[in-house]
Amino acid sequence: MNNSNHPRFARSLALVVCSSIAYTAHAQDAAAFLKDWSFSGHYDIYYQIDGNKSPVGQNVNLRQFDVAGDQFGLATLQFNAIKKATTENPFGITLNFAFGNNANLLNVNEPGGDGLKNIQQAFVTYALPKSALTVDLGKFLTWIGYEGVVSADNDNYSRSFLFTLGEPVYHVGARATYAATKALTLNAYGVNGWNEAQDSNGGKSYGATAAFTPNAKTSLTANYYGGNEGSNHVSGIGFLATPTTGFQGISNVQLGDFIGTYQFNDKIKFAINADYADAKGMSGSDPSGHWSGLAAYIRDQINAKYGVTVRAETFDDTNGLRSGTSAHLSSITGTFDIAGPGTSLLRFEVRYDKASASVFNADNGTTKDNRVTYGISHVLRF
Numbered sequence: 001m002n003n004s005n006h007p008r009f010a011r012s013l014a015l016v017v018c019s020s021i022a023y024t025a026h027a028q029d030a031a032a033f034l035k036d037w038s039f040s041g042h043y044d045i046y047y048q049i050d051g052n053k054s055p056v057g058q059n060v061n062l063r064q065f066d067v068a069g070d071q072f073g074l075a076t077l078q079f080n081a082i083k084k085a086t087t088e089n090p091f092g093i094t095l096n097f098a099f100g101n102n103a104n105l106l107n108v109n110e111p112g113g114d115g116l117k118n119i120q121q122a123f124v125t126y127a128l129p130k131s132a133l134t135v136d137l138g139k140f141l142t143w144i145g146y147e148g149v150v151s152a153d154n155d156n157y158s159r160s161f162l163f164t165l166g167e168p169v170y171h172v173g174a175r176a177t178y179a180a181t182k183a184l185t186l187n188a189y190g191v192n193g194w195n196e197a198q199d200s201n202g203g204k205s206y207g208a209t210a211a212f213t214p215n216a217k218t219s220l221t222a223n224y225y226g227g228n229e230g231s232n233h234v235s236g237i238g239f240l241a242t243p244t245t246g247f248q249g250i251s252n253v254q255l256g257d258f259i260g261t262y263q264f265n266d267k268i269k270f271a272i273n274a275d276y277a278d279a280k281g282m283s284g285s286d287p288s289g290h291w292s293g294l295a296a297y298i299r300d301q302i303n304a305k306y307g308v309t310v311r312a313e314t315f316d317d318t319n320g321l322r323s324g325t326s327a328h329l330s331s332i333t334g335t336f337d338i339a340g341p342g343t344s345l346l347r348f349e350v351r352y353d354k355a356s357a358s359v360f361n362a363d364n365g366t367t368k369d370n371r372v373t374y375g376i377s378h379v380l381r382f
Contacts, residue, residue: 037083042381044075044100044151051372054361061361062323062353064164065102066157066375075151075377076100078120085127085134092125094140102149106169111234112198120149120170132179139197140175142168143187143209144223146259146273146295152379155271155299156335157349161315162293165322165329166275167257168194168225173204185211193229193237194253200231201250216263223257228282239279239287239321249286251279271297279321289319307337328356343381350374 050060050069059067065075078098085092098120107117116139123138145167147154173191180186187209192199205227212220229237230248239248255277262270273295281288295313302308311333320326333351340346351373353360358367 036086036089037081039079039081040382041077041079042150042152042379043077044102044377044379045072046075046157046375046377047072048373048375051374052360052362052368055363055365058361060371060373062161062164062329062359064159065105065151066159066373067105068101069373074100076102078150085125087129090127090129092127093123094125094136094138095122096120098149106149106195109195109238110198111196111200111231116197123175134177136175136177137173139170139172141170142225143175143189143207144168144225144255144257145275146261146271146297151347151377152345152381155269155297155309156311156333157347157375157377158333158351158373160273160293160295160311160313160333161329161331162273162275162295162313165315165317166277166291166293167255170195170197171205172197183213185209187211189225191227193227194225195237200234201228203228203250205229205253218263219259219261221259223259225253225255225257227253229253229279230286245285250282251287252282253277253279267301269297269299269301271299287319287321289321291318291322292316305339307339309333309335309337311335323359325357325359327359329359330354345379345381347377347379348375349377 048066048068054069060069076098077100081095083093097118099118103117107114121140123136123140125136127134145163147159147163151157171191176188178186189207191205193205207225210222228250230239230250232245232247258274260272276292278290293315297311299309313331315329317323317327331353335349338346353371355369358369360368360371362368
């Protein structure tokens, strides 16, 4: 080799070595960073047959997510990234990104527009050192109710009238969690409002939870939510528009929620969810009234592959604040689960809805007081 090439070769070799060291150090830093994180997600699609044959362009109304009739519905494609708070690092973060029809439906009455509709949850957690207290700050799903946003985490695929009409879904604000004992957990909340990333009326809402688990079979949870909801200038909680402003007006809402579950054995579970809410208009033209509901669930996990759930419920919208019509709603739902290969879940569902008034969309632009739907859904977790 020519001696004149030695310095050039040495510099090249040094550059390769330094680059390798830097890459290795960077990879180690990345691995150290990622070891505290967990990543997951799911894909949810369904097909539903509407027995009332609602016209094209009309939803299967008074449903939260399964609103598509006689067609496929891409419910959700969701990605999750979670870093839990630890003793070494008391800060954690939860990020849930959701895309699809469900994200659009959840954001329908958001006063702040659709800028955050794909951020299902985004909150920071601080675990106080040497304490049983944690604090969350950001956007998180509600503490009210037995059912939730992720379909595969529920006993049925469709959500109850109680979930759809009687309860909030998400909030932006602060949440404090205190593990008082091994059996008792307490929560306190201060948030912008009912399904509001942006506050519509300037008044904050608040809440509390007491969750008691006396034994491995029993769980009892009492929840409270209260605050001024609605607005005179933007949409919000979903009350009907008032004649004076064309918007919903402001009402003070007080909601009590109870959830109880009992695991009879390793296969059979019973659950109940009951709500009562009172709304008092802040002026003479603002909406006032109350609503209440009760849903009961019995699930038989036949074996590792098959499961079946029956849900029966009743919902009273006495003053038409939630459905738009003074009506008593009821339904009975049967769901059959088949756990497929890997982490897939196939669900078949039949649901019968009944009302004291003709509130369900039907063919030729009419309405009926009853409805039957048939659905099949597929969820793939990853």
